[in-house]
Amino acid sequence: MKCKVCRQPAVIEVRRHNAGFCQGCFLAHCRNQVERAIKDHGMIGPGERVLVAVSGGKDSLALWDLLLQLGYEVDGVYIGLGIQGYSDPSAEFARGFSAEHGAKLLEVDLPDDFGFDVRSGAAADHRVPCSACGLSKRHIFDRAALEGSYDVLATGHNLDDEAAVLLGNVLRWDLAYMARQRPVLPAGDGFPRKVKPLVRLGERETAAYCVLQGIEYQVEECPMATGNRHLGYKDALNAIEERSPGTKAAFYSGFLDRAAALVAEVGEQSREGLHPCPGCGAPTTATELCAFCRLVDRAAEQKRRRLSLNR
């Protein structure tokens, strides 16, 4: 197979585009896709300061690299989740990238700064681990972007992620979640602007980008996520994509083009009734503390109980 662009031997095939690419043209293809996503959806304006949510995995490090390549001013923020055997090496990949590129990395540590890890927080708050983790990450990333006065918070959600989340939302016809599933959520109501510049790249592409660009990343999947529903939706879409390449991209872009407007009104309603949490100031619809503050409180309460039992 030859590179679609320069006719040199290809090193990767992207079936969805029915195209092969050599190393240089593939890296350019990834930059082009990110540039196009940013432009099409008005994600980042010229001169704006960007904060990238960094996990140490392929997507967030590829995103950080691509945004730097495209000339943006980009810092990273890493959250230590206290997941044994997984969080420490993940942090090392984030720090390694930061050091190598002379890019600033903010760090927050769930156990040190909030007194719990994903496992204990989930147990104390009667959530599955992925729910406690997602809640914590959304809260902390949003705060970091606002407190650092960044113009925009960028996350590494790729096409596979977005298609799988959309499938889950559609299987439940959760119209409020569908309405919020956009590549750009504007700032306001106490939230920073949030953007997903990788929505035009699949996870095979972000992994290949890292390999071909020489970026070292956490290859392991999170051990807490094994068997979760999201991965089930990914498997289902992968099986369909295998028979009909392009299905995922058509599903996601068709949603944005034709269906998002139909559910948009429901999304407007879902931001109604927001007010600052009396605990942390983050926007919430809860009558007292926000969900993250409740998680912190319950994890602390659980810890106290455990300590008093051991006394």
Added chain:
Amino acid sequence: MKCKVCRQPAVIEVRRHNAGFCQGCFLAHCRNQVERAIKDHGMIGPGERVLVAVSGGKDSLALWDLLLQLGYEVDGVYIGLGIQGYSDPSAEFARGFSAEHGAKLLEVDLPDDFGFDVRSGAAADHRVPCSACGLSKRHIFDRAALEGSYDVLATGHNLDDEAAVLLGNVLRWDLAYMARQRPVLPAGDGFPRKVKPLVRLGERETAAYCVLQGIEYQVEECPMATGNRHLGYKDALNAIEERSPGTKAAFYSGFLDRAAALVAEVGEQSREGLHPCPGCGAPTTATELCAFCRLVDRAAEQKRRRLSLNR
């Protein structure tokens, strides 16, 4: 496991309902589900004459039986599709049910009455076989219902079918198809009323209904359908259902409850511009002959060419 209703030993488990049933209570469960679908969606009024589209498979024969059990006046219509090794035995199951229940069966034969079978029609019209088959069945079933002055045409689409079709429509965000995917399509514009009374039963249930009710049916899948997209969507949904029983039912009923209204307007538009086909009188938006008449013409043209080549 015990029967949820009478506590006798269960013969079947329905995971979606988290329930087991004995033979008698399962048959009653199926009748109840069909009765509820008919009532909830206003499918069939008292005293109305029903025509069931019969393939000889589990769904259509279970439907015919269930509607008779519920006291409706129901004839069947069978289409011989000319599929070698498959159509003849299918017809025998349809005729067997008809004879055993003293119920009238209309028969139409694609090769005898229209001069082509699914394979040759598909080739002549440059369609995949399932497309030529579906087009022919919709056309002929609609005609049979109107010409026989039936009040309603009932088809054996079950929950698995509807969920898989919905998934396909959603993956393409084909809003016009989504708008028409309702359990009842009202009569008008040259179409009979069309209803799907099995939408509350999965295909495992319709198969079990036939077995427990002693109905003999065509067990083989259509050999022309192997590997088609629809079966791929079914596989994907089955994998998700296996992890989360009830997903398919929630997907389909959630669509009807929350999303169908959002796309309904698109459906209204799709019936605009219909006029009678100059060939057969069936409603069409085509400028000249309807798609079925074109299929018939192309199949005939192809046959003439083949005959002249062989001369």
